[in-house]
Amino acid sequence: MSGREELWLGKPYYSLDAYCKNTFRHKCYKIALDAHMTCPNRDGTLDTRGCIFCSRGGSGDFAVPVGKPNLSSLDDQIRKNAATAARDPTSLSSVDDQIKAGLSLFRGKRVGNHFIAYFQAYTNTYAPVEYLETIYTQALDHPDICGISIATRPDCLPEEVMSLLSRLKREYPEKFIWIELGLQTMHDRSAAYIRRGYDLPCLTDALSRLKKADIPVILHTILGLPGETAKDMYQTIRFVNDCRPFGVKLQLLHVLKDTDLAKEYEKGAFQVLTMDAYLDILIHCLELLSPEIVVHRVTGDGPKGLTLAPLWSLDKRNVLNTLHSRMKALDAWQGKEYRHV
Ligand code: SF4
Incomplete structure (x- = not known):
């Protein structure tokens, strides 16, 4: 095994799993939470409809409500809970x-x-800072929680929230605090189509404030947005490189039931990617991506009961196995085509 393969635990990209094992010497598992928030894209501040792809659960359909698990697999349990919570x-x-x-x-x-x-x-x-402090400390105080990862928007990081995050970082030095921001795309026309509701300068401003506070950032991107070509997606990846985040999520576009995106899809306004097309694009995105950036997700799987398309994505194990074997056959790896400027 080469040094790179060893560091990445045999995978052709630097996965979150490898990062955790290298950094903390153990694997970390995520517990998805729903802290009863809303969003400026939903409460009328910017819009009431939400992003075009966002489900009723606010893109948090795997959050774990309280209940007695009695299903055969962990994934099934989480999915069942997510569906219950959505209803x-x-x-x-x-x-x-x-x-x-x-x-x-x-x-x-x-x-x-x-x-x-x-x-x-x-x-x-997006809540009063006292409430945010309560929920973050509830998590940070728990002995089995090694850190928190907070999904938010760059236009929802006012100075009082930044101060809270900096203070919690000092108070919990043995735990980490990560921020996840939904970039989705670098292209203004796609951002308008999905109703993202903020521009790129807003994102870069938030990134520089988070960097100053030494808070690692994970950027979310979506591959397969309607109207985007492969070249458009590669440009988004180059933009991600320029932002130098700690991590990235390369999420396949999922069409979820009861969303405005589903209405567009059902009337034939666009087609979703086939698995072959997705893997071709994803592999080149990984080749373009800086090898320093930790890959937190390479596909994503929508909740079974909510996913309208593409249905092949529900077999996540098959998607990942095919990705890994194809990258091996092509001798492709993260950063192979990365050009640092
Ligand atoms: S995906 Fe869009 S609408 Fe949904 S919670 Fe996030 S910012 Fe709000």
């Missing part, structure tokens, strides 16, 4: 209860005791 938001409980429920799903699975509390649903810095 009945009152079934969700406090962050503390959700963490306990999330941990109980792993009990007896010999996965160790290192978990990331992932504030996933909606915009997780």
